[in-house]
Amino acid sequence: MIAQLISIGNEITSGQTVDTNSAWLAQRLAEFGVPCVRHQTIADEIEPIRHAIDDAAGRSDLVIITGGLGPTPDDLTRQALADAMGVELEFHEPSLQHIEAYFAQRKRRMHEGNRQQAYLPAGSDALHNERGTAPGIRARLHNADIYCVPGVPSEMRDMFAVHIRPQLEKQSGGSAMRIGILRTIGVSESEIGERLKDLMRRDRNPTVGTSAADLVISIRVVAHGPTRDIAQSSLDADLSEIRVRLGNVIFGENDDTVESAVGKLLIERQLTIATAESCTGGLVAKRLTDLPGSSAYLRSGFITYANESKTDLLGVPASLIAEHGAVSESVAKAMAENCRTRSRTDIALSTTGIAGPTGGTPTKPVGLVYVGIATTDETVVKELRLGDNITRDQVRERTVRILLNMLRLRLLRRADHDRNPS
Amino acid sequence: MIAQLISIGNEITSGQTVDTNSAWLAQRLAEFGVPCVRHQTIADEIEPIRHAIDDAAGRSDLVIITGGLGPTPDDLTRQALADAMGVELEFHEPSLQHIEAYFAQRKRRMHEGNRQQAYLPAGSDALHNERGTAPGIRARLHNADIYCVPGVPSEMRDMFAVHIRPQLEKQSGGSAMRIGILRTIGVSESEIGERLKDLMRRDRNPTVGTSAADLVISIRVVAHGPTRDIAQSSLDADLSEIRVRLGNVIFGENDDTVESAVGKLLIERQLTIATAESCTGGLVAKRLTDLPGSSAYLRSGFITYANESKTDLLGVPASLIAEHGAVSESVAKAMAENCRTRSRTDIALSTTGIAGPTGGTPTKPVGLVYVGIATTDETVVKELRLGDNITRDQVRERTVRILLNMLRLRLLRRADHDRNPS
Numbered sequence: 001m002i003a004q005l006i007s008i009g010n011e012i013t014s015g016q017t018v019d020t021n022s023a024w025l026a027q028r029l030a031e032f033g034v035p036c037v038r039h040q041t042i043a044d045e046i047e048p049i050r051h052a053i054d055d056a057a058g059r060s061d062l063v064i065i066t067g068g069l070g071p072t073p074d075d076l077t078r079q080a081l082a083d084a085m086g087v088e089l090e091f092h093e094p095s096l097q098h099i100e101a102y103f104a105q106r107k108r109r110m111h112e113g114n115r116q117q118a119y120l121p122a123g124s125d126a127l128h129n130e131r132g133t134a135p136g137i138r139a140r141l142h143n144a145d146i147y148c149v150p151g152v153p154s155e156m157r158d159m160f161a162v163h164i165r166p167q168l169e170k171q172s173g174g175s176a177m178r179i180g181i182l183r184t185i186g187v188s189e190s191e192i193g194e195r196l197k198d199l200m201r202r203d204r205n206p207t208v209g210t211s212a213a214d215l216v217i218s219i220r221v222v223a224h225g226p227t228r229d230i231a232q233s234s235l236d237a238d239l240s241e242i243r244v245r246l247g248n249v250i251f252g253e254n255d256d257t258v259e260s261a262v263g264k265l266l267i268e269r270q271l272t273i274a275t276a277e278s279c280t281g282g283l284v285a286k287r288l289t290d291l292p293g294s295s296a297y298l299r300s301g302f303i304t305y306a307n308e309s310k311t312d313l314l315g316v317p318a319s320l321i322a323e324h325g326a327v328s329e330s331v332a333k334a335m336a337e338n339c340r341t342r343s344r345t346d347i348a349l350s351t352t353g354i355a356g357p358t359g360g361t362p363t364k365p366v367g368l369v370y371v372g373i374a375t376t377d378e379t380v381v382k383e384l385r386l387g388d389n390i391t392r393d394q395v396r397e398r399t400v401r402i403l404l405n406m407l408r409l410r411l412l413r414r415a416d417h418d419r420n421p422s
Numbered sequence: 423m424i425a426q427l428i429s430i431g432n433e434i435t436s437g438q439t440v441d442t443n444s445a446w447l448a449q450r451l452a453e454f455g456v457p458c459v460r461h462q463t464i465a466d467e468i469e470p471i472r473h474a475i476d477d478a479a480g481r482s483d484l485v486i487i488t489g490g491l492g493p494t495p496d497d498l499t500r501q502a503l504a505d506a507m508g509v510e511l512e513f514h515e516p517s518l519q520h521i522e523a524y525f526a527q528r529k530r531r532m533h534e535g536n537r538q539q540a541y542l543p544a545g546s547d548a549l550h551n552e553r554g555t556a557p558g559i560r561a562r563l564h565n566a567d568i569y570c571v572p573g574v575p576s577e578m579r580d581m582f583a584v585h586i587r588p589q590l591e592k593q594s595g596g597s598a599m600r601i602g603i604l605r606t607i608g609v610s611e612s613e614i615g616e617r618l619k620d621l622m623r624r625d626r627n628p629t630v631g632t633s634a635a636d637l638v639i640s641i642r643v644v645a646h647g648p649t650r651d652i653a654q655s656s657l658d659a660d661l662s663e664i665r666v667r668l669g670n671v672i673f674g675e676n677d678d679t680v681e682s683a684v685g686k687l688l689i690e691r692q693l694t695i696a697t698a699e700s701c702t703g704g705l706v707a708k709r710l711t712d713l714p715g716s717s718a719y720l721r722s723g724f725i726t727y728a729n730e731s732k733t734d735l736l737g738v739p740a741s742l743i744a745e746h747g748a749v750s751e752s753v754a755k756a757m758a759e760n761c762r763t764r765s766r767t768d769i770a771l772s773t774t775g776i777a778g779p780t781g782g783t784p785t786k787p788v789g790l791v792y793v794g795i796a797t798t799d800e801t802v803v804k805e806l807r808l809g810d811n812i813t814r815d816q817v818r819e820r821t822v823r824i825l826l827n828m829l830r831l832r833l834l835r836r837a838d839h840d841r842n843p844s
Contacts (some may be wrong), residue, residue, distance in 0.1 A: 013458045015448030016633050018440060022463070026437030036435045037470050041444070041461040048459050048481070055477065059470075213438050275704075275725065281711030282697075282704030285725045289703030292779055292814060294727070300735055301725030303697065303707045309722030309765065343731065357714055392714060 001171070003029050004056040005039045006049075008068035008077055009151060013043040021066045021156055028160060031179045032168045033207070033222050034062065044068065049080035057084070057141040064164065067151025069134035071113035077148050078137070082121035085141055089119040095126050095135045102133050127163045131155045136163060178228070178235040182219045182242060183256055184249045185405050189217050195245050199238060206238045215401050216258070248412055251405070258404045259287045265411045266297035266347075274343030275301035276314055276335040278326065278352040279369060283400050300343045304335065314338040327352050329370050332381045336372035348374045349403055353384070355395045367395055371403040373410060382406060423593070425451050426478040427461045428471075430490035430499055431573060435465040443488045443578055450582060453601040454590045455629075455644050456484065466490065471502035479506070479563040486586065489573025491556035493535035499570050500559070504543035507563055511541040517548050517557045524555050549585045553577045558585060600650070600657040604641045604664060605678055606671045607827050611639050617667050621660065628660045637823050638680070670834055673827070680826045681709045687833040688719035688769075696765030697723035698736055698757040700748065700774040701791060705822050722765045726757065736760040749774050751792055754803045758794035770796045771825055775806070777817045789817055793825040795832060804828060 005025055011017040019041055026036040037060065040052045049068065056063045068077030082089050096118035103110040117134050120126055127136030127147070132155045137148040145167070149159040169177065184192065189212045193200065196219070199208045206223035221238045225231030243250060251261040266273060275285045275298075285301035288294055302313050307326050310316040316334045324330045332350050340348035353369025360366035367386035372379060384402060386395050427447055433439040441463055448458040459482065462474045471490065478485045490499030504511050518540035525532040539556050542548055549558030549569070554577045559570040567589070571581040591599070606614065611634045615622065618641070621630045628645035643660045647653030665672060673683040688695060697707045697720075707723035710716055726732040729748050733740050738756045746752045754772050762770035775791025782788035789808035794801060806824060808817050 012445075013448060013461060014452055014633070015445035015458070016635055018442055018445045019461075020440055023434075023437035023440045026435060030436055035465070036437070037465045037467060038474065039435060039441075039461075039463040043457070043459045045459060051481070052460065059473070211436070211438050274731075277704070280708075281716075281720070282699075282707035282723055282725070285704035285727075286702075286708050289725075289727060290815070294703075298703070298725075299728040300731030301704055301723075301727070302735075303704065303711075303720075303723030303725070305707075305711060305717055305723070306721040309696075312766070313722055313724075313764070342735070344734070393712070 001034050001061045003034050003036045003062040003064065004060040005036060006052050006056060006063060006065040007039070007041045007151065008044065008049060008065065009041075010044045010074070012041045012067075021151065021153055024153070024157070025064055025066075025160065028165070029062075029168075031181070031220065031222070032177065034168065044074040044076055046076050046080050046083065049076055050083040053081055053084040053141065053146070057144040057146060061144055063141075063144050063146045064160075065146065065148045066156050069117065069136070069148060069150050071111060071117055071133070073113075075116075078116075078119060078121065081124070081137065081139060081141075081146065081148060085121050085123070085139060087122040090122045092118050092120050092126050092135075095120070098128070098135065099133045127159060129155060129159060130162070131158050138163070178223045178225075178231040180221045180223075180235050180239050181254050182221075182239065182246075182250050183252045183254075184217045184219065184246060185215055185251055185258055185401070186249045186409075187217070187246075192217055192219065192246070196242060199241070206234055208238065208242070215398060215405075248409055251408060258401055258408065260291055262404050262408050262411070263288065263291045263294060263297065265408065267293070269411065271297060271347060271411075272299050272343075272345040273297050273347045273349065274299050274339050274345040276339035276348060276350040277301065277303050278305060278310070278335070278350075279355045280351045280396050280399055281305060283396050284349055284351060284403065287400055287404065299345050302335075302339055302342075310335065314342065325364065327354055327364055327368060327370065329381045329383065332370035332372040333374075333379050336374035336381070337379050340374040346376060347407070349407065350374075350381075351399055351403060353395070353399060355392045357392055369395065369399045371399060371406065373403075373407055375410070375414075380406075380410075423456050423483045425456050425458045425484040425486065426482040427458060428474050428478060428485065428487040429461070429463045429573065430466065430471060430487065431463075432466045432496070434463045434489075443573065443575055446575070446579070447486055447488075447582065450587070451484075451590075453603070453642065453644070454599060456590065466496040466498055468498050468502050468505065471498055472505040475503055475506040475563065475568070479566040479568060483566055485563075485566050485568045486582075487568065487570045488578050491539065491558070491570060491572050493533060493539055493555070495535075497538075500538075500541060500543065503546070503559065503561060503563075503568065503570060507543050507545070507561060509544040512544045514540050514542050514548050514557075517542070520550070520557065521555045549581060551577060551581060552584070553580050560585070600645045600647075600653040602643045602645075602657050602661050603676050604643075604661065604668075604672050605674045605676075606639045606641065606668060607637055607673055607680055607823070608671045608831075609639065609668075614639055614641065614668070618664060621663070628656055630660065630664070637820065637827075670831055673830060680823055680830065682713055684826050684830050684833070685710065685713045685716060685719065687830060689715070691833065693719060693769055693833075694721050694765075694767040695719050695769045695771065696721050696761050696767040698761035698770060698772040699723065699725050700727060700732070700757070700772075701777045702773045702818050702821055703727060705818050706771055706773060706825065709822055709826065721767050724757075724761055724764075732757065736764065747786065749776055749786055749790060749792065751803045751805065754792035754794040755796075755801050758796035758803070759801050762796040768798060769829070771829065772796075772803075773821055773825060775817070775821060777814045779814055791817065791821045793821060793828065795825075795829055797832070797836075802828075802832075 005022045007019045012019045022039040042052045124139035139146045209220045223231045223235035288298045304310040335350035336348045350372035356366030369384040372381040427444045429441045434441045444461040464474045546561035561568045631642045645653045645657035710720045732738040737760045757772035758770045772794040778788035791806040794803040
């Protein structure tokens with residue numbers, strides 16, 4: 001079974017909006033073992049949309065179309081699908097009732113254009129949309145199942161969960177399939193491949209695959225079985241085995257991020273944290289506060305971009321900066337320690353480095369960064385050499401990810417130590 | 423003339439990487455008045471790539487293909503293009519010499535796979551690649567010009583500038599075309615449409631169009647003329663007229679951002695700045711330090727996420743917080759003023775608000791934010807009500823953009839005042 005995706009809209013073909021729906025859908029389909037061989041993005045024009053649908057349906061088993069279901073004249077997905085199927089649009093009374101109820105409930109006036117959302121290609125099914133006015137559509141063309149869902153990401157994801165995912169589960173070879181994803185950081189994809197070699201054999205059930213995105217390597221396990229329970233227990237066995245083999249490099253599962261893993265640990269252990277940032281300019285604190293509820297752990301942060309502000313705000317001795325330079329192990333250490341004292345927190349993080357593109361020297365090149373962690377026990381500082389062939393943005397992003405992962409590992413080790421004091 | 427784009431690579435079809443090349447290329451093509459009607463993303467498989475090229479070439483005048491030109495067995499663009507053209511790959515000696523020179527210069531060993539990069543479809547031209555090993559390709563198929571360029575964004579942009587842009591300039595109707603883009607913030611697209619109504623008539627030369635992305639409205643002016651000079655002067659006349667009509671809502675042109683506009687003003691005026699952030703958690707400082715050279719103006723920042731840290735770090739009286747709440751005009755004012763004093767800068771910015779999704783109350787709902795600017799003269803605080811139907815991320819992003827734009831307008835007014843003291 002192979003899939004194709006189609007996104008509709010001038011805002012995407014013109015480059016004003018970057019299409020993120022396709023990447024999200026492709027990842028979900030991959031979790032069911034369904035590869036996506038093509039994404040198409042088509043402008044709001046009827047003939048090109050019809051052609052794209054026809055061509056995709058002729059060359060795959062599943063086509064998911066996002067966008068073009070709105071109430072304005074340039075929303076053409078319904079008509080283009082009807083044209084590709086060689087049928088007319090037909091009025092669908094229950095859909096109109098849903099649309100009318102949607103507006104009535106919100107005490108808003110329904111526009112005339114919304115009526116067109118209740119027209120569907122003859123022979124297709126309406127898919128209920130809990131979060132918006134536009135019903136989705138399910139149809140058959142050539143040998144493919146066609147799904148049309150709204151382009152608004154939240155509505156699209158909801159429709160996928162309600163209408164498409166159950167279908168994929170059902171179609172997965174007449175048997176049950178269960179999927180699990182583990183997220184790791186700190187080892188290479190090839191090293192993980194080495195450690196899971198036997199599990200990653202192609203003819204094995206469950207199948208185990210890896211994929212890399214920036215510094216995070218994800219491990220996908222897909223288990224098939226005659227029943228859901230059997231598939232689930234063979235999935236669970238593999239996940240446990242992988243957890244044992246990889247240990248702490250696994251930071252979470254599914255949608256977890258390094259910062260959400262750190263946030264969870266800080267909340268569990270009721271620890272508070274503060275940040276002292278130079279080259280990252282606020283990005284460490286920004287990431288730690290991306291999560292709702294982060295006020296439970298993040299108390300404060302210092303951005304000491306200028307040398308004088310390292311001295312004024314954090315009391316880093318000017319003589320220390322003069323002797324070692326602002327980008328040095330000593331300064332990273334002093335920043336973390338003084339930040340912790342001044343913020344009265346359990347933990348403090350520090351960063352100082354050369355993000356580039358200018359400012360590098362032969363001894364201190366672009367990409368040289370010192371990151372520090374101060375706790376009640378001790379302070380550790382690590383030197384990173386991120387290379388000068390990456391952008392300013394990448395230097396800053398990777399610094400944050402590496403530092404947060406160092407903190408995560410420390411928090412885990414500390415918990416081990418608390419349990420087994422030597 | 424219409425264009426289609428094709429991106430090649432499993433990392434994109436699988437959703438691991440979001441394709442940003444297509445949006446970038448579509449924007450550049452739009453600047454030449456060339457609409458993009460379709461983007462396709464194709465997995466690393468020969469037949470689907472061949473089909474996509476053939477189909478795109480049959481339905482447009484210009485096809486730009488990114489990716490699949492590397493040295494490994496899954497780089498299939500060259501072969502797929504040859505198949506679509508019905509020709510063989512031919513060895514191209516100058517390309518091999520370029521590849522060998524590339525490795526020799528970097529003192530690196532050339533791999534056997536790199537040899538395949540010197541094979542091109544018979545009848546096509548090699549396009550010199552200054553920044554990498556893979557030469558690009560120019561060919562004709564059906565009635566379309568085909569360009570193949572590397573998928574690495576920096577190489578792709580360079581190849582576009584060197585090989586495709588000049589061709590577009592030449593082909594623009596046998597006459598010259600000049601394009602200018604102005605970026606605005608602070609008024610709606612419909613209000614700009616109202617103020618530029620006469621200039622936006624469709625039958626006019628230059629043509630003037632608008633597009634919106636988040637809070638930024640961009641105005642694109644495309645001037646045609648029998649010569650480059652005539653087109654340029656009619657472009658300049660329109661740009662001047664629009665600048666007069668819209669004034670300070672224009673913050674820049676082409677790739678300028680609100681933060682780059684602010685950075686430029688701060689450097690010009692030799693002003694220093696500091697930040698005191700609560701709900702934005704470091705994002706204001708992060709944006710101000712996105713730009714190389716930002717150490718000229720950003721000295722320091724405080725992230726005072728907890729109430730106590732507003733008191734400890736910035737000396738905001740606990741009684742003030744108790745009386746008005748942390749999300750209040752008074753606290754935003756005290757944060758900005760105390761931040762400026764403690765940082766010894768010319769300007770300080772502050773933010774305090776409810777980013778959500780939780781933490782809102784009927785009187786202080788999610789999306790309520792106070793932003794402050796303290797200068798030597800005075801402190802201003804503005805209340806923002808960003809609505810509760812937007813994500814935590816959007817509340818934070820919009821707060822930063824609005825605050826930086828307030829600062830920009832203040833810096834401009836101050837300059838006017840300095841020039842014309844009353």
